[in-house]
Amino acid sequence: MKFITSILLTALLGYAAPLYLPWWSFAITTFIVFIFLRQSPGKSFLAGFLGLFLLWGCNALWIDIANNHILSQKVAVILPLGGSSVLLIFLTACIGGLISGFSGLAAAYTRKK
Amino acid sequence: MKILPFSLAAIITVALIMVLDMPLPVKDSHTPRLGYFLSPQKGFWQNADPVDQELNETHAIKGLQGNANVYFDDRMVPHVYAENEHDAIFLQGYLHAKFRLWQMDFQSYAAGGRLSEIMGDSSNGTNFLKIDRFFRRLGMVSGAENSLASLESNPETKAYADAYTEGVNYYISNLKDKDIPFEYKLLNYKPEKWTNLKSVLFMKYMAFDLAGFEQDFEMTNAKSVFSKTEMAALYPYGQDSLDPIIPKGTKFAPAAFSMKPPAGADSVYFNYHSNLPQTDSLIKPDKSNGSNNWAVSGNKTKSGKPILCNDPHLGLNLPSLWFEMQISTPQMNAYGASFPGAPSIVIGFNDSCAWGFTNAMRDVRDYFEIKFKDSSKQEYWYDSAWQKTTFRNEVIHIKGKPDHIEKIPETIWGPVMYDQDYPDMLHTGKAYACHWQAQDGSNEIKTFRALDFSKNYDDYIEAMKGYECPGQNMIFACKRGDIALKQNGKFPAKWRGQGDFLMPGENDTYAWRGFIQDSANIVDHNPSRGFVSSANQLPYDTSYPYYLGGVYPVYRGYLINRYLGRMQQITVQDMEKLQTNNYNIFQEMARPILLKYIDQSALSEKEMKYLDIYIQWNLQNDAIEKGPTIEKLWWDSLMTTVYSDEFSRSSLPLPWPEKSTLLDGLLKDSTHYLFLDNTLTSSQETLQNDITSAFKKMIPVLEKADSENNLVWGKFKKSGIRHLLRIPVLSRLDLFSSGGETEINALKEFHGPSWRMIVELTDSTQAYGIYPGGQSGNPGSPYYDNFVNNWVQGKYYPLLFMKETAMKNRPGLKGTMIFKKA
Numbered sequence: 001m002k003f004i005t006s007i008l009l010t011a012l013l014g015y016a017a018p019l020y021l022p023w024w025s026f027a028i029t030t031f032i033v034f035i036f037l038r039q040s041p042g043k044s045f046l047a048g049f050l051g052l053f054l055l056w057g058c059n060a061l062w063i064d065i066a067n068n069h070i071l072s073q074k075v076a077v078i079l080p081l082g083g084s085s086v087l088l089i090f091l092t093a094c095i096g097g098l099i100s101g102f103s104g105l106a107a108a109y110t111r112k113k
Numbered sequence: 114m115k116i117l118p119f120s121l122a123a124i125i126t127v128a129l130i131m132v133l134d135m136p137l138p139v140k141d142s143h144t145p146r147l148g149y150f151l152s153p154q155k156g157f158w159q160n161a162d163p164v165d166q167e168l169n170e171t172h173a174i175k176g177l178q179g180n181a182n183v184y185f186d187d188r189m190v191p192h193v194y195a196e197n198e199h200d201a202i203f204l205q206g207y208l209h210a211k212f213r214l215w216q217m218d219f220q221s222y223a224a225g226g227r228l229s230e231i232m233g234d235s236s237n238g239t240n241f242l243k244i245d246r247f248f249r250r251l252g253m254v255s256g257a258e259n260s261l262a263s264l265e266s267n268p269e270t271k272a273y274a275d276a277y278t279e280g281v282n283y284y285i286s287n288l289k290d291k292d293i294p295f296e297y298k299l300l301n302y303k304p305e306k307w308t309n310l311k312s313v314l315f316m317k318y319m320a321f322d323l324a325g326f327e328q329d330f331e332m333t334n335a336k337s338v339f340s341k342t343e344m345a346a347l348y349p350y351g352q353d354s355l356d357p358i359i360p361k362g363t364k365f366a367p368a369a370f371s372m373k374p375p376a377g378a379d380s381v382y383f384n385y386h387s388n389l390p391q392t393d394s395l396i397k398p399d400k401s402n403g404s405n406n407w408a409v410s411g412n413k414t415k416s417g418k419p420i421l422c423n424d425p426h427l428g429l430n431l432p433s434l435w436f437e438m439q440i441s442t443p444q445m446n447a448y449g450a451s452f453p454g455a456p457s458i459v460i461g462f463n464d465s466c467a468w469g470f471t472n473a474m475r476d477v478r479d480y481f482e483i484k485f486k487d488s489s490k491q492e493y494w495y496d497s498a499w500q501k502t503t504f505r506n507e508v509i510h511i512k513g514k515p516d517h518i519e520k521i522p523e524t525i526w527g528p529v530m531y532d533q534d535y536p537d538m539l540h541t542g543k544a545y546a547c548h549w550q551a552q553d554g555s556n557e558i559k560t561f562r563a564l565d566f567s568k569n570y571d572d573y574i575e576a577m578k579g580y581e582c583p584g585q586n587m588i589f590a591c592k593r594g595d596i597a598l599k600q601n602g603k604f605p606a607k608w609r610g611q612g613d614f615l616m617p618g619e620n621d622t623y624a625w626r627g628f629i630q631d632s633a634n635i636v637d638h639n640p641s642r643g644f645v646s647s648a649n650q651l652p653y654d655t656s657y658p659y660y661l662g663g664v665y666p667v668y669r670g671y672l673i674n675r676y677l678g679r680m681q682q683i684t685v686q687d688m689e690k691l692q693t694n695n696y697n698i699f700q701e702m703a704r705p706i707l708l709k710y711i712d713q714s715a716l717s718e719k720e721m722k723y724l725d726i727y728i729q730w731n732l733q734n735d736a737i738e739k740g741p742t743i744e745k746l747w748w749d750s751l752m753t754t755v756y757s758d759e760f761s762r763s764s765l766p767l768p769w770p771e772k773s774t775l776l777d778g779l780l781k782d783s784t785h786y787l788f789l790d791n792t793l794t795s796s797q798e799t800l801q802n803d804i805t806s807a808f809k810k811m812i813p814v815l816e817k818a819d820s821e822n823n824l825v826w827g828k829f830k831k832s833g834i835r836h837l838l839r840i841p842v843l844s845r846l847d848l849f850s851s852g853g854e855t856e857i858n859a860l861k862e863f864h865g866p867s868w869r870m871i872v873e874l875t876d877s878t879q880a881y882g883i884y885p886g887g888q889s890g891n892p893g894s895p896y897y898d899n900f901v902n903n904w905v906q907g908k909y910y911p912l913l914f915m916k917e918t919a920m921k922n923r924p925g926l927k928g929t930m931i932f933k934k935a
Contacts, residue, residue, distance in 0.1 A: 018152065018154045018155060022149075023134075023148060023152040023154065023156070024133075024134060024148060027126055027130060041118070056152070056153050059153035059154070059158070063153060063158045063159075063161050064158075064161065066161075066163035066164065066165075067161035067162060067163060067164060068164045068895070070164070070892075070893055070894070070895060070897075071157065071160060071161040071295070071892060071893030072158075072161065074842045074843060074892055075157055077841075077842040078299070078840065078842060092152075092153065092158070095147065095148055095151055096152070098129060099126060099129050099130060099133070102122050102123075102125045102126040102129060103122075103126045105118075105122040105126075106119055106122035106123040106126055109115045109118045109119035109122060110119055
């Protein structure tokens, strides 16, 4: 339950913070989430990762479908990912996930013992 | 707290953020800030517009003087209805920015020699600092400052430009970070505030593109290796097949100045020897920046009303140079193509008339040699005395590097374009000042604005007054029945040959003798032949008392006049066919010679196969034909066969002769043409040898294209529309297209009809148009390139020119914007 809650909170705050702050500000909110919702380092990393992975992944997917993949197919050539929208969405999700995951992990190690 | 693992995890987190928040070097370029760029809330994903997006907005704005509405039709063309001119132009600025902000900003950077600020001093093999220095030394910035003074000294145009700038800046200041255009995110910089200077810089860029062509250095090299006879044959003045804009036989008033070359010019200027080393490339506008325009009077049309047509041929880019819109106030109602970056409808029509432009092609850019006293360049020799040089320091900011200061010596002739600090292409080691008409101030926007307001022929004549540079063939037609065409601009009065070569600059002997008086810029008004037309050919025959300079294509104009002369009962559909006509008039003239002199007995079976295709060809440069590929390769090959021996005399740049030069020469002299013999061989080559060996030499290229299935013209030509940053995936390449260099449908590789417009001036105006692009400059929008396929196929859209009441209730609108004064 705590695990699920922490994923949802990570995603929720990870969405809210960049509305006003820089793109990476979710790293701070994730850190705070895992200070309060204490879990093992492994679980913290995973929940932190999943929270942002799902948030960025779903957000990008949603935008991409509404856009009929026009832009993602172009960007996926520039980056270069062979023109694959799916790969680009996956890369997007992973980048958000990784930063958030390590932030959650750092938070997990702040507890005593 | 577990210090070590905590620190490790924290460091990784921070390091990840830092690395993903900075541009990373890749080869010769940089990535965007990847974390930011990929962030769905901030980065490029925000530029992926929903395909069914509607543009509905409501604004209350302090700067507005009244209320206004904007309706977007099904092609996303905005129709602006405002209560006054200020608000209408404010909204034009707002809309240009909303749809094209990055493009207009980028173009003003390019014009002002500021690309290094964005791109760094070099990137992906392009030396941006060199390009920036070129534009600075050419005087683009000082020229724009002069134009700004001219624009702002006129209260009407100042208010006009101010309103436009306000509108752009209203958009920019309300622009959320997540919504900045895609390319800013890709290149990692931010929009800057718009200014009137940026509008004027854009106009100067057009002046460079249209009135910046010259080949004075190459020509100077040419006279060092060719004899006088050879020069006259390689670079003739006027062409045999010329059908000028102002019909042949027109009597001209004598020149207002002496047009005799200076005494001693034969030894000093028309001298045919000197020694010069080593080659280099140079930034040049495309010499075929041209266009077609024509208007027919009512007695040649089915409706009995004039029809006006225009298609400017320019470099084809995405986002497109043009943005289509209607601007309506109680005093003015104009529709057409506008320049993102400047106010007004540029090529279009209003309730009473229609107008358009083609390029005049006159040579208004010359060089004068400067003798500095010493390397400090503080003084130069002029009028038998040492004159003080003034210096203009231009600062070029370079991304990631210290500023570069370009210290430009200024002389009585203009800025010193080339000297030891910025060597010329011939590496003469000398200093040359560039004297260019566009370095002066000019107020083109005044003319565009006045045309938008024009109601009749007199207004058209009035609108053209004071227009200076770039010189244009300005065409006009109105509902009262007038048609008219004038090559308009401020043109130097030159003697024959003046400015073809670099000129001595130690006194005013070689200076322009003045400017051609406007009465000698002849207006072709309601001519008896019932039409006016221009296609960048020479405006007058060679009896015109002034020398025009420049390079002029001849074939489009010839063919247009032939068709228009024969056509009667003309309809809009006829005009669509004419504007997209692919008939190869050049080959109509060239094919008989080629076939007469080719030695068929010397051809192998496979060579005969290609010759047969050429013989059977219907002379149409259609995408599906193979004939045009063969004719292009054959003629190029023939030019090389005929001229390459003479041109091997110099390793430095020489102007390659025009296609028409060889054709005219062969038509006139056939087997006695001066350059037929290959001077590098001991044998004596004949016309038959040259034509046959030219044919054989191109066979490997044909076979390769054939084996790759690229022999048909539409594939071989490889036409495309390139993104301004030359990123292939943001471009539309390999379009299967018809037309070509000498055809009316002048679509070459990356150059062609940038806005096709046909206006029939019936009581309720019937207008049609299309441009290769789309209204949105955003590569993430379905409106980015949605016109391209129809444009390639030669289709047109009906242009909706309606009153607000009709527009408002039109089904299929893509949005409505409501603006109120606050």
